[in-house]
Amino acid sequence: MKDFFEVLEELYKKVLLGATLENDNQDYVFYLNPAFSEQDGSTATFSECSHTFGLQGQHQPSSVNLATSSVAPVHLKSPSQMISAHEIKLLQLTVIKVLVTRILAVETEFRAKEKYKEIIKILLESADIDSKLICMFQNQDKLLAHMAANCLALLLYFQLKEKITLSNSWIAFCQKNLSEYSESNKVLYCLWTLTVVMKEIFKDTCSQKTEILKQFLTPFDSVFEGFYNSLFSQHFESHQDTSKTVNSLICFLEMLELLTASRIHLELHCTCQRIVFLKPSCVLDVITWPIQAFVKRKFIIFVKKCLLRKLGEDLCRGSVPSFRPPDCHLEGDMLALADAVLQAVALGLLRTLSIHGKPSCFGGGELQPGCEQVAGPDHVILRAASLLIIKSLEIKFQNCASVTEMQVDLQRFMSELLTFLKPLLQPSLQSHNPCAWLSRVFIEQDDDMLEAAKASMGIYLTLTRKCEATESLTQEKELWNHHTHENGYNPHCIFLFFLKSVGFDSTVLLDFLISSETCFLEYFVRYLKLLQKDWDEFFTVCKYFDVTESNDSITICGWIASLIQDRRSHQVGLCPLAALGSHRTVHTWASGASDASSKPPTQVVMSKETPATLQANHLSPRQASQSLVDYDSSDDSDVESTDLCLANGEQTSLYQEAMQKIQDTVGTSGDKKEHSLELQSRPPVPKESTTPVSVDCAIAPESIVSEVGMSYRTVKCFDELQGAISRLQKKNLFPYNPTALLKLLKQIEAIYNKSMNPL
Incomplete structure (x- = not known):
């Protein structure tokens, strides 16, 4: 006779190998159905667990011969051998997760995959599993809550793939918790679950990913905006325990990245995809909060990716359509974000950045005793802040008609940037060609360096074309050249500094090409x-x-x-x-x-x-x-x-x-x-x-x-x-x-x- 835990273990091993299951589907559903009760976390014997786990009112499977009513409890020899209900729940969630993963895997044999699908569909229809998993979010055990959220996310994605209507209990749960910000753990697990589902949709190689994402986001389209306004209107410094706010910010930022990326990579037009662009000051304000440096770093990198349109590139596995209907709002939204960045810089954004801090350590945040701490600025933030300004200027100038306004803005913001960089670069830029700033700031990050160089050239070309149209360039050639060098955007200087940094090595250029x-x-x-x-x-x-x-x-x-x-x-x-x-x-x-x-x-x-x-x-x-x-x-x-x-x-x-x-x-x-x-x-x-x-x-x-x-x-x-x-x-x-x-x-x-x- 096999007990409850051993049956689950055997089932787990078979599914892990992708083996075809031979027993009746109801037999497997009986053992996979998690129960939520007041006994969560308590220790119980196998026979006691069998009363709790399984479908309510359903007979136990005859093929397993586990009759708890007639079998005496199994007494284990020592407390270390006692199996708790908590461990059985973890194993149930693990088996469900592996089942769904095997269904989504291409290499799973067709007959086994169909069997797995039938089991999951029965579990979804008869066990009310969504509600039970949501109840586990409140469990004090973080491992159980995390596993429940992970399992629920995969089940939601399975329903979307199989065109099964999402349960009303799940939709109501999300809408209630996201209608306004609260420090409850429910919000965190709700955001985390939504994010996992969106990541799975992004990674999918099927051609219907746009329709799947639209079906998933439609019930929450208006809710996200309310949560966005509520979260970023918090007075961070007034909170006694800021850890939950920080966790909410990180989780929501990850979801914002996916929402914005879906606008770039998929043909989908929802209001929630434009949240960041409609109110960009909310995201930029977080950089000025008295918050940990790593949070500021994440937000400033997020804004940088938005301006470069590089969000979600590491998630899209399938082919991106070459020709898609144009997003009529995208250019205007990019301009709004660029204007917001420049306005924040004018109000002193650069002065609020935490440039000097502890160096990043592999495997932890503290240096071992006896190791020397190398002092220096945070080059990640330096690069991101510099690229923010230069890219924002390029976007603004593409939509600006006045040459005078462009020259004034360029002088103003490039002067602000160079002043910000001077004390942070050694030797200082004070006695050197200002155009050297670009190669020195980005020397360790090739992709950002070339994006900055391209944006700088875009500024130069836009200004040149505007000045040639007004015939002011030929009349003031020397003054123009001095202006390009003084503000660090002369394209020839920048290119020569780049060549010098690679030692005029043609093989490096070939590698880049x-x-x-x-x-x-x-x-x-x-x-x-x-x-x-x-x-x-x-x-x-x-x-x-x-x-x-x-x-x-x-x-x-x-x-x-x-x-x-x-x-x-x-x-x-x-x-x-x-x-x-x-x-x-x-x-x-x-x-x-x-x-x-x-x-x-x-x-x-x-x-x-x-x-x-x-x-x-x-x-x-x-x-x-x-x-x-x-x-x-x-x-x-x-x-x-x-x-x-x-x-x-x-x-x-x-x-x-x-x-x-x-x-x-x-x-x-x-x-x-x-x-x-x-x-x-x-x-x-x-x-x-x-x-x-x-x-x-x-x-x-x-x-x-x-x-x-x-x-x-x-x-x-x-x-x-x-x-x-x-x-x-x-x-x-x-x-x-x-x-x-x-x-x-x-x-x-x-x-x-x-x-x-x-x-």
Whole structure:
């Protein structure tokens, strides 16, 4: 004879393996039906539990032969062997959860899946399980309450998938608890359950996910707004126990992210999806509350994701439709959010951020005794706050008609941002080119750095177009250039600082172009188009960089001397020029450099050229969320237009093949000859000097810096990138069509050659 607990254990093991169940469905429902009674948490024997668990008024299954009325209680030898009703409930919830998980799993065998479905449907119809699970939310045992919420969420999702009407008891429970904010645990479990269901819908790969989500959200569409207003109107500092408020904020923020993400990724138009945009000040006010730093961090990152439209990207597994009906409110809502951010900054938002705090520790919040605590600002908040401002300005300027208003706002908010960053970046920005702020703040976060660079370029292009329309740009060219540098948004400075940060390494650029994890392709194409029209300004900026490098002669002299000494002592043939390319220094912006010679800096022969080779750590296989195929590169297109499309099936499959073969292809010896012939077929990058580099400290720094100009190093990097892309394209290993990109790179090379050889 098997007892109650052993039957559940055996059932759990079978379902875990996906085995087909042979007994009658009612037999399994009897053991899976949890009961809610006053004895929750009390210890009971198996026979006592059998009176409590099971369907009310239903006979026990004959196939199991468990007759509690005629069987004496089982007396276990020690208290440690006693099985409590609490443990049986946990096992029941676990089996139900595994059953639903197996139903949703693709790999479950069809016959077993149908059996599982029948059992769950009977349980839902006859056991009133929703109400029983909701009652468990009040249990003092947090593990039981958590398991009940998790189990209920999966059952709700099962009902949505099977088009079963949700129970009125569940809908009434949510509507009652979300009508206004309270510190009850019911609110937390209600929010948590709703969030889990929405996550499951997002992860679903079926094409009906939009209809499923709409069915789920419709009963709560108006309730969410009331809860939003009630929660964020709390006076946080007046609460004695703030832990429940913090938990509610975190839970609701996660649900807000899913609601907003559903607007971006799914064709669904509900009022609850616009809550954040209709009243953005509520979310921004939390950042100013006297609340823990991690809560502020979560909220500021949430707003950043809203502005970048990057919410929910890690949850959407299925394909996103290429063409969806436009959201007529989205652009206006984005503008409202950007205006709210700028208004909050004007009111002192940056001054309320907790920048200096304890460093994050792996595995806990405290450092072990004897470990040194590295002081420094919270770079996560620094990056998020900086990107908030620059992206908000870009969005606002896209909808602003007055050039004067744009210039005033730019001066005001960029000055606020740079003032905020100066004491936090070492060395300080006070004596350096203000445009260096971007690469220094975002150097450890590639995706945010490129988003900020793209937004900064968008501001520059918008202002340029507006000024050209009013003919004010040509009349005040020098004043305009000074304005771009002073406010840290000159696109040429930003791009050169980016190249310097990666050591002018073309393989890094190739890695960015292949990966779909950043917006580098869009940013790079827009910059190359700008470079075609603004070459003279780029060349002027390069001369400024060359002069500032020359002025930093003491640092460079000592550095080269150490390299030479190391080479002599260890017989290592290290080329100083090659080392210069990877040496990262921050350079001052020399305002007096405008008097420098207008002649382009002479070039020096670099060490023997080798084809670009990809490092293994640069090309780890990545699953692209979308592949980029083609973009507009016509000569008469706007400089900021970049039309990015989804890849077709053939090009997507090429991406997987490319990731496996690309490393061996780019660096093979056979490609050296191929690359050499390819370079001979087009005008080479000039090499104007073959004079060996002197190692005399008195002249080496000046001569090296003056001969190896920024423009030459940039174009040489482009040339190496062009060769690597061409080789991959010939072998059909590039993940998208790079023809237009190669055309842009060749045009830049032609412009450079013409400027070097005007005759």
